[in-house]
Amino acid sequence: MAIPLSPQEIQELTAGYVLGDLTSAEAEAFQSLLADTPELQAEVASLQEALAMMPYGLEEVKPEQGLRSQILSAANAELFQTNPLPKKTRRPWAMSTVAAGLAIVCGLATLHLRGQVRLLRVQAPIAQQGNDISQTWSGLSQILEDHQRSMVNPNGPVDFVVSRPDEIPDLLSGFQTTVAALPLLPAKKGLLLGGSNCELGGAQGLRLTYQLGPDQTVSAYQLAVAKEEFPEFQSAQITMQQPDGTGIVLWRDDEYLYALVAELPTSELQSLAYEIEGI
Amino acid sequence: MIQAIDETQPVQSVMTHETDSALVVRLWDGDVSALGSLYDRYGTLVYGIALKGLRQVAEAEDLTQEIFLKLMRTRSFNPRRGSLASYLTTLTRSRVIDRLRSQSTQRKYLNQWHHNQSDVDSSTPMKHITQQERRALVREALTTLKAQQREVLELSYYEGQSQRDIAEHLGVPLGTVKSWARRGLLQLRQQLNLLEEDV
Numbered sequence: 001m002a003i004p005l006s007p008q009e010i011q012e013l014t015a016g017y018v019l020g021d022l023t024s025a026e027a028e029a030f031q032s033l034l035a036d037t038p039e040l041q042a043e044v045a046s047l048q049e050a051l052a053m054m055p056y057g058l059e060e061v062k063p064e065q066g067l068r069s070q071i072l073s074a075a076n077a078e079l080f081q082t083n084p085l086p087k088k089t090r091r092p093w094a095m096s097t098v099a100a101g102l103a104i105v106c107g108l109a110t111l112h113l114r115g116q117v118r119l120l121r122v123q124a125p126i127a128q129q130g131n132d133i134s135q136t137w138s139g140l141s142q143i144l145e146d147h148q149r150s151m152v153n154p155n156g157p158v159d160f161v162v163s164r165p166d167e168i169p170d171l172l173s174g175f176q177t178t179v180a181a182l183p184l185l186p187a188k189k190g191l192l193l194g195g196s197n198c199e200l201g202g203a204q205g206l207r208l209t210y211q212l213g214p215d216q217t218v219s220a221y222q223l224a225v226a227k228e229e230f231p232e233f234q235s236a237q238i239t240m241q242q243p244d245g246t247g248i249v250l251w252r253d254d255e256y257l258y259a260l261v262a263e264l265p266t267s268e269l270q271s272l273a274y275e276i277e278g279i
Numbered sequence: 280m281i282q283a284i285d286e287t288q289p290v291q292s293v294m295t296h297e298t299d300s301a302l303v304v305r306l307w308d309g310d311v312s313a314l315g316s317l318y319d320r321y322g323t324l325v326y327g328i329a330l331k332g333l334r335q336v337a338e339a340e341d342l343t344q345e346i347f348l349k350l351m352r353t354r355s356f357n358p359r360r361g362s363l364a365s366y367l368t369t370l371t372r373s374r375v376i377d378r379l380r381s382q383s384t385q386r387k388y389l390n391q392w393h394h395n396q397s398d399v400d401s402s403t404p405m406k407h408i409t410q411q412e413r414r415a416l417v418r419e420a421l422t423t424l425k426a427q428q429r430e431v432l433e434l435s436y437y438e439g440q441s442q443r444d445i446a447e448h449l450g451v452p453l454g455t456v457k458s459w460a461r462r463g464l465l466q467l468r469q470q471l472n473l474l475e476e477d478v
Binding site: 071 | 309311314315318319322323324326327328330331336338339340341343344345347348349351352353365368369371372377378379410413414416417418420421432433435436437442457458460461462464465467468471
């Protein structure tokens with residue numbers, strides 16, 4: 001720097017750094033200042049700490065009583081993942097090997113998208129399922145990628161906008177389905193934004209995009225994956241949670257593989273899957 | 280993970296008061312009752328930030344749930360890097376801003392948290408005071424800020440508004456907004472330091 005800064009200027013620059021509002025010239029100046037004056041790091045830390053105190057200045061509003069138990073039961077459901085599928089709404093799951101294990105849902109598995117998809121077993125041995133699938137069916141990583149891409153698509157997540165589900169079949173190309181087979185959420189659960197044609201893991205299909213809240217969208221996939229092209233499910237559903245918070249639930253019937261993908265805990269995705277199955 | 284407990288962390292009160300870290304470890308071991316205790320300690324704080332930013336009860340409740348489940352699920356809290364309160368407030372704030380922007384800034388904030396919090400909190404004198412005392416201190420410190428300084432800090436802190444947006448919103452030059460925010464923060468820190476000395 002040509003001209004040394006005054007202590008006050010240095011202070012303000014440091015505050016600007018902590019607030020993240022430095023211009024690029026200021027940022028450059030600050031970085032070299034930081035390199036020359038390591039003790040400035042303590043100043044940064046102290047201002048960060050002061051900024052982090054802001055929430056304590058908020059008026060204290062207690063959440064509703066019910067929230068505590070709601071969180072605890074969601075935590076329980078997620079930790080133990082033993083909540084059986086409600087029998088009444090269950091479809092005839094088209095798996096030959098499921099029999100007694102039907103009600104067991106897959107445990108938490110962590111999915112890494114870097115390079116080849118890998119699944120870490122968290123709750124053995126059922127999580128092994130997800131592992132088998134990711135190794136034998138490339139569609140799983142493609143579903144996740146497709147979901148992520150749709151979320152950041154500047155033109156919006158859907159190819160076509162629909163107001164009613166029965167408009168969907170006519171808008172599809174290369175894939176035929178009946179309205180009854182679509183992964184439809186009840187309107188009170190999510191607003192159907194529209195659909196997109198997909199080809200994932202060599203299978204034709206579609207993605208429907210639902211809006212659950214102001215910022216929460218869910219992708220629902222229906223793919224024509226023949227049973228022989230896919231590892232057998234040993235449970236009714238397979239659920240996986242990625243480190244970034246994206247959850248995925250997979251299930252299938254005779255003709256189609258279905259998946260729900262969203263930045264939601266798998267327990268919430270499972271309850272949405274039940275809604276779809278229950279229609 | 281379990282080794283990460285800071286044994287030197289002071290016990291905040293006597294008798295049955297478990298440290299936050301101990302509760303988190305219990306939670307990660309699958310004890311949901313520990314989550315209840317953590318919620319009792321920090322639920323109001325998390326909810327308050329969510330409500331301030333999102334402004335809707337249902338949204339704020341939903342986010343509060345998300346934060347506590349995330350604490351359980353991701354295991355990204357590390358007591359060596361800072362207090363649980365600071366982890367939760369950082370996470371909540373970043374998720375609020377995420378939701379407001381509907382785009383992911385969370386990683387940025389969390390990385391910042393990891394980056395910045397190392398070796399910071401361990402020497403923080405404010406760690407030893409209760410949450411209620413802390414609330415009183417911060418409220419008092421905030422009253423010494425000029426109204427504009429406080430407004431700009433709050434808009435940027437809770438809603439993640441850029442200073443450019445704030446300048447437009449308030450109809451003042453960007454340079455003015457920057458200066459309000461920076462001086463506001465410096466003032467807040469100075470007042471907190473003064474008030475802490477009295478504690």
